[in-house]
Amino acid sequence: MSSKKLGALLRAVPPATARETAEPAPDVAPEILNPAPRPSAPATHKATPVKPPIEREVPLQVLIPANIRKQLAHKAAEEGESLRALVLRAIRSLGVTVTDAEIAGKRGQRKS
Numbered sequence: 276m277s278s279k280k281l282g283a284l285l286r287a288v289p290p291a292t293a294r295e296t297a298e299p300a301p302d303v304a305p306e307i308l309n310p311a312p313r314p315s316a317p318a319t320h321k322a323t324p325v326k327p328p329i330e331r332e333v334p335l336q337v338l339i340p341a342n343i344r345k346q347l348a349h350k351a352a353e354e355g356e357s358l359r360a361l362v363l364r365a366i367r368s369l370g371v372t373v374t375d376a377e378i379a380g381k382r383g384q385r386k387s
Contacts, residue, residue: 330377332380332381347361347362357380359380360378360379360380363377363378364378
């Protein structure tokens, strides 16, 4: 864009702040204010499958005896999973609907 076209475009745009006296906008060619749409490039990549969003997580805090907490930590370490995953699997065993994605959680996932 040439500096003349840019200057004309900038003069045609109303100011962001109020002025005491309004200046009329100069006549500007319509192609400067409304440029022709650019043709879009053809899609050459495959569509990636959309994952359903995981519902917002909220904290759950309970008080349990120290020896049970210690046992849960050992069990999680033995199975190589987080305490969170262990508890969610236990909740699933009670009949509550918990998906594998919810058990896996968001940690360790990279944004693509």
